[in-house]
Amino acid sequence: MYHGKKEITDEDIAILVQQGDKEKFGLLIERYNDKLSRYGRKFLSRKENIDDIVQDIFINTYQSIQNYDPSFKFSSWIYRIAHNAFINGLKKQFFNPINYFDFDTLISHQVYEDPEERERETKELKKIIDSCLDTLEPKYKEVIILHYIEDFSYKEISDILKIPTGTVGVRIKRGKESLKKAYNNIEEKNGKR
Amino acid sequence: MENDKGYQQKEITKELFQRIEKEGLKQKSKTYFKLRIVFLVLIIIAIFIISIFLCSFVLFSLRASDQISLIGLGGHGTVLFFKLFPWGLFLLNSALIIWAGLMIRSFRFGYKTPILYLGLGTVFVMTICGVIIDQGTSLQYNIWHDTHDNPIFIGSIYEKVRTRPDLDEKIFRGIILDIQQNSLLVAIEPKIEEDEILNYRVVLENIKPKTFQIGDSIYIEGIIINNEIKARAIVKSFPHPYFPKE
Numbered sequence: 001m002y003h004g005k006k007e008i009t010d011e012d013i014a015i016l017v018q019q020g021d022k023e024k025f026g027l028l029i030e031r032y033n034d035k036l037s038r039y040g041r042k043f044l045s046r047k048e049n050i051d052d053i054v055q056d057i058f059i060n061t062y063q064s065i066q067n068y069d070p071s072f073k074f075s076s077w078i079y080r081i082a083h084n085a086f087i088n089g090l091k092k093q094f095f096n097p098i099n100y101f102d103f104d105t106l107i108s109h110q111v112y113e114d115p116e117e118r119e120r121e122t123k124e125l126k127k128i129i130d131s132c133l134d135t136l137e138p139k140y141k142e143v144i145i146l147h148y149i150e151d152f153s154y155k156e157i158s159d160i161l162k163i164p165t166g167t168v169g170v171r172i173k174r175g176k177e178s179l180k181k182a183y184n185n186i187e188e189k190n191g192k193r
Numbered sequence: 194m195e196n197d198k199g200y201q202q203k204e205i206t207k208e209l210f211q212r213i214e215k216e217g218l219k220q221k222s223k224t225y226f227k228l229r230i231v232f233l234v235l236i237i238i239a240i241f242i243i244s245i246f247l248c249s250f251v252l253f254s255l256r257a258s259d260q261i262s263l264i265g266l267g268g269h270g271t272v273l274f275f276k277l278f279p280w281g282l283f284l285l286n287s288a289l290i291i292w293a294g295l296m297i298r299s300f301r302f303g304y305k306t307p308i309l310y311l312g313l314g315t316v317f318v319m320t321i322c323g324v325i326i327d328q329g330t331s332l333q334y335n336i337w338h339d340t341h342d343n344p345i346f347i348g349s350i351y352e353k354v355r356t357r358p359d360l361d362e363k364i365f366r367g368i369i370l371d372i373q374q375n376s377l378l379v380a381i382e383p384k385i386e387e388d389e390i391l392n393y394r395v396v397l398e399n400i401k402p403k404t405f406q407i408g409d410s411i412y413i414e415g416i417i418i419n420n421e422i423k424a425r426a427i428v429k430s431f432p433h434p435y436f437p438k439e
Contacts, residue, residue, distance in 0.1 A: 026206040033205055058209055063218060067226040105308050162304040 010074035017065050025065075028078075029058055035150065036082050042145045043086050045134050057085045072159070079146070079160045090138060104139075104167045111169025113154045122148050125179065132182040140175035147172055233296060240293040241319070247286040248323030253333035254279055254354045258366065258432055259410070265428035266364065266414045273364055282350060290315055357382045365413045365422060366430065367393070369405055377405065379413065379422070395422045405429070 010031065016024045036057055040050045060081050068077050125148055133141060146152045146160060147168075154172075158165040212218070255261060260277050263270040294315055297303035303311065326332055337351045357366040370392065371378035377395040395413055405411065410432055415424040 026210070029206045029209060030202045033202060055205075055209060055212070059212065059218060062213060063221055064226075066220055066223045158305065159301075162298065164305055164307050166307070 011070050014065060014068050014074050015070050017062075018068070018070075025062055028061070028074075032058075032075075032078055036078070039079070039082060039145060039150055040086055040089070042133060042149060043138070043142055044089050049089075053085050053089055054082075057082050060085070073156060076152070076156045076159045079150070079152070080162070083142070083160055104170050105163050111154060111166050111173075113169070118147070121176075125176065128179050128183040131186065132179050135182040136175055136178055140171055140178060143168055143171040144175040144179065233299060237293055237296050240289050240296070244286050244289040244293065244319050245322040245326065247282050247289070248319050249326035249333055250350065251279055251283055251286070252323055252327040253337075256327065256432070257337075257354045258357070259430035262412055262428050262430040263364070266412060266426050269414055270364060270412065270426075270428075273358055273362055277353075277358065279350075279353070286319075290319060360417070363414060363416055365393075365415070367411060367413065369407050369409045369411060372405060372407060377411075379411065393417070393420065393422045395424050395427075397424055397427070400424060400427055 008027075010028065013024050013027050017028070033054065036054045037050055040053055041047055044050065057078070061078055064081070068074065129144065129148060133144065136144065142161070143157055146157045147154075152160065154165050154168045157168045161168070255278075260274055263274040263277075266273075290312070294303075294308070294312055297311065297315070306314075337354055340351050358364045365379075365381050367379040367381040369377050370380055375397050377397065379393055379395050381391045381393055395415070405427075410430045412428050412430050413422055413424050414426040415422045
C-alpha cells in the first residue's frame with residue numbers, strides 16, 4: 001500500500017486562494033514562473049522584459065482568480081492570461097502580429113491527436129525547433145511551443161488560444177512542415193559550404 | 194544549484210507579494226465576473242433583438258411593394274431592385290451580426306465552433322426569426338402604419354417603404370383598372386399619399402393582355418408618350434397582404 005503524500009494539484013491551490021488563503025498563491029508562482037518565462041522567451045524571441053511581463057501575468061492571475069472555474073485545468077487558464085500578455089508584447093514589436101481574421105478558423109478540420117506520435121516527434125523535432133523556431137509566423141510558432149515544449153494537448157491549446165481544436169491541429173501540421181522546410185534549407189546551405 | 198533556484202523562486206514570490214501589498218491590489222470578486230457575463234449576455238440578446246427586427250424590416254420592405262418582382266423586368270428592373278434595396282440597414286444588420294458573433298466567441302461553445310458555421314448559424318437563426326415576424330405577425334405593418342404620419346427616429350426608416358420608383362426610372366407601379374384588346378388602363382400609384390392617382394393607358398407591345406386580370410398589381414417598364422405608356426415589359430407583383438390595394 002502506498003502511503004506517500006499526494007502532491008496538491010494546481011486546481012486545489014487555486015481553490016484555496018479563492019477561499020482566502022492568499023499565501024498559497026506563492027506555490028502557483030513557484031510552479032509557473034519558469035514555465036511562463038520559457039513560453040515568453042520562445043514566443044517573443046527575446047529575453048529582455050520577459051520577467052516584467054511574467055510578473056504582470058501573475059498580478060493579473062491574482063486579481064482574476066475568482067474568475068477561474070476549477071472544473072477546468074488551471075494550467076490552461078493561466079496560459080490563456082499569459083497568451084494575452086505575450087500577444088500585447090508582440091504587438092509592441094510588430095504591427096498586427098496575429099491577424100484578427102484567420103482563414104484557419106473559418107471551417108472545421110478533422111484532426112487526430114496521437115500521444116505516441118507526439119512523443120516520437122518531440123524528440124525528432126527538438127533540434128529543429130531549437131534552430132528554426134524563429135522562422136515561423138507567430139500563429140504557428142505559438143502552437144508549436146505549446147504542444148511540443150509546454151506539452152499541451154490540442155484541446156487544451158484550443159482553450160488557451162480560443163480557437164477550434166481542428167484549427168490547432170492544422171496550425172501544428174503547417175508549423176511542423178515550415179520548420180522542416182526551414183531546417184532543410186539550413187542543412188542545404190551548410191552542405192554547400 | 195537547486196538551492197540557488199529555490200532561493201531565486203522565493204525572491205520572485207516575495208517581490209510579487211510586496212508589489213501586491215504596495216499597490217494595494219485586490220482580487221476582483223466573483224460577483225464582478227458574474228455581472229460581466231450577465232452584461233455580455235444582455236448585450237448579445239439586445240443585438241439579436243435589434244438584428245432580428247432589422248431583418249424582418251428588410252423582408253417587410255421588400256414584400257411591401259414586392260420589389261423582388263422587378264427582377265422579372267430584366268436588366269433594367271434588376272438594377273432598380275438593387276437601387277431600391279435598403280442597403281444601409283442591410284449593412285448595419287450585417288455589422289451587428291458580426292459583432293454578436295465576436296461576442297459569442299468569448300464563450301466556450303463560441304470559440305470551439307468554426308467561424309463559418311457560427312456565422313451561418315447566426316444568420317440562419319436571425320433570418321428565420323425575421324421571416325416569422327414578417328410573415329406571422331403584423332408588427333412591421335403596425336409600426337409602419339403608426340409612424341407613417343410621424344416619422345421620428347424609428348419611423349424614419351419606414352418612410353421609403355411602399356415608395357414607388359421615380360417616373361424618370363421608366364418603371365411604373367400600378368393597378369389594372371380595365372383590360373382592352375392591346376392596352377390596359379392602369380392607375381399609377383402616387384409618390385406620396387397626397388399626390389393624385391394618375392390613370393394611364395398602357396399600350397402593349399408584344400404582350401398578351403390575357404395574362405392579366407382587373408385588380409392585378411403590376412410593374413411596367415416603358416416610356417410615357419402623349420399620356421400613354423408604351424410598355425416593353427410587364428410583370429405581376431404581389432405586395433404584402435397587409436397593404437390594401439390603392
